[in-house]
Amino acid sequence: xxxxxxxxxxxxxxxxxxxxxxxxxxxxxxxxxxxxxxxxxxxxxxxxxxxxxxxxxxxxxxxxxxxxxxxxxxxxxxxxxxxxxxxxxxxxxxxxxxxxxxxxxxxxxxxxxxxxxxxxxxxxxxxxxxxxxxxxxxxxxxxxxxxxxxxxxxxxxxxxxxxxxxxxxxxxxxxxxxxxxxxxxxxxxxxxxxxxxxxxxxxxxxxxxxxxxxx
Amino acid sequence: xxxxxxxxxxxxxxxxxxxxxxxxxxxxxxxxxxxxxxxxxxxxxxxxxxxxxxxxxxxxxxxxxxxxxxxxxxxxxxxxxxxxxxxxxxxxxxxxxxxxxxxxxxxxxxxxxxxxxxxxxxxxxxxxxxxxxxxxxxxxxxxxxxxxxxxxxxxxxxxxxxxxxxxxxxxxxxxxxxxxxxxxxxxxxxxxxxxxxxxxxxxxxxxxxxxxxxxxxxxxxxx
Numbered sequence: 219x220x221x222x223x224x225x226x227x228x229x230x231x232x233x234x235x236x237x238x239x240x241x242x243x244x245x246x247x248x249x250x251x252x253x254x255x256x257x258x259x260x261x262x263x264x265x266x267x268x269x270x271x272x273x274x275x276x277x278x279x280x281x282x283x284x285x286x287x288x289x290x291x292x293x294x295x296x297x298x299x300x301x302x303x304x305x306x307x308x309x310x311x312x313x314x315x316x317x318x319x320x321x322x323x324x325x326x327x328x329x330x331x332x333x334x335x336x337x338x339x340x341x342x343x344x345x346x347x348x349x350x351x352x353x354x355x356x357x358x359x360x361x362x363x364x365x366x367x368x369x370x371x372x373x374x375x376x377x378x379x380x381x382x383x384x385x386x387x388x389x390x391x392x393x394x395x396x397x398x399x400x401x402x403x404x405x406x407x408x409x410x411x412x413x414x415x416x417x418x419x420x421x422x423x424x425x426x427x428x429x430x431x432x433x
Numbered sequence: 434x435x436x437x438x439x440x441x442x443x444x445x446x447x448x449x450x451x452x453x454x455x456x457x458x459x460x461x462x463x464x465x466x467x468x469x470x471x472x473x474x475x476x477x478x479x480x481x482x483x484x485x486x487x488x489x490x491x492x493x494x495x496x497x498x499x500x501x502x503x504x505x506x507x508x509x510x511x512x513x514x515x516x517x518x519x520x521x522x523x524x525x526x527x528x529x530x531x532x533x534x535x536x537x538x539x540x541x542x543x544x545x546x547x548x549x550x551x552x553x554x555x556x557x558x559x560x561x562x563x564x565x566x567x568x569x570x571x572x573x574x575x576x577x578x579x580x581x582x583x584x585x586x587x588x589x590x591x592x593x594x595x596x597x598x599x600x601x602x603x604x605x606x607x608x609x610x611x612x613x614x615x616x617x618x619x620x621x622x623x624x625x626x627x628x629x630x631x632x633x634x635x636x637x638x639x640x641x642x643x644x645x646x647x648x649x650x651x652x653x654x655x656x
Contacts, residue, residue: 386613389613400602
């Protein structure tokens with residue numbers, strides 16, 4: 219019985235050791251450009267622009283070697299990126315405009331690979347003055363962005379009925395009707411978060427503001 | 434060994450059914466097979482102020498709809514309209530009646546008894562809206578409020594895809610759509626259709642009535 223338990227433990231350890239082996243991940247120099255796609259996502263706020271993404275390759279992990287370099291390029295900066303387990307992430311200053319993540323390759327590997335995105339300009343949301351749930355509540359922000367950005371405004375808080383407005387037209391302000399935020403059976407003061415998101419494909423620019431609301 | 438077959442049957446309903454027999458999903462049950470005391474009725478009534486559309490289903494204790502048997506007598510009495518019989522189609526019965534009333538009487542007769550159910554609509558109302566509205570201005574709809582029932586508003590148009598919906602838990606008798614609510618691009622003029630629905634839902638034992646007052650207004654949206 220004791221011998222059987224020992225054998226089981228050895229078998230489990232073997233499986234764990236195999237899963238955690240230090241076998242080196244494939245290197246980018248072995249891959250043709252046509253086997254590599256880059257997916258990029260942008261999460262922008264008034265504080266920073268986070269560019270992240272991953273490499274889709276025949277292997278789940280890849281290391282950049284032998285002259286392959288990864289760069290994030292905007293209208294204002296170009297920064298080298300490090301690849302970690304096929305993923306990358308870098309924080310840039312607040313930014314709006316085109317973004318390219320480019321894998322520059324030496325000759326003979328099938329040419330450069332690039333992923334592009336466009337992020338809306340950073341903006342701030344302004345809270346209403348002395349908001350009351352029983353009265354119209356107006357939230358404002360820098361609007362008027364291109365029509366291809368999908369803008370959504372949301373309001374959440376423990377004492378209001380949560381609201382989400384996918385806006386057909388981003389005018390930079392939105393007024394919730396009197397009573398629209400009221401929550402049945404709740405007549406308390408609380409903090410409400412207004413969040414505006416401007417999205418184009420995988421690029422998001424968002425801003426939030428907290429403000430008090432009374433019944 | 435005898436007990437080993439039990440989990441096997443639990444895992445394989447088809448085998449279990451083959452051995453012990455199961456009711457088929459396609460088995461049709463008729464309302465005539467259910468005694469009046471066990472019969473439930475689900476009614477939906479919708480009025481636009483001039484015409485009411487009523488639809489009903491009969492169900493047994495398990496709430497599954499029954500095929501409505503020819504023995505069921507189903508008629509409606511509505512103000513200003515002659516007594517009208519329901520048309521039966523499978524497990525549903527329908528009728529449309531021209532009436533401005535808000536209270537109807539649904540009479541159900543069958544060989545083992547009968548009953549009359551009152552169908553109460555929410556209060557009638559009229560929606561006021563501008564005939565034309567600039568796309569640069571908000572659009573306000575107004576009606577007589579009734580705080581007892583929630584109000585739903587749905588805006589549709591051939592000028593944008595999908596719909597814009599609002600549900601007002603508290604009826605204040607007006608709602609203003611913001612300029613940003615609609616995505617109308619590159620169209621000189623277009624019609625926005627607003628459908629305002631006031632709903633009253635009641636339940637009495639196995640019977641339920643969902644009554645809607647619906648009003649529709651159209652606004653010409655100009656650039």
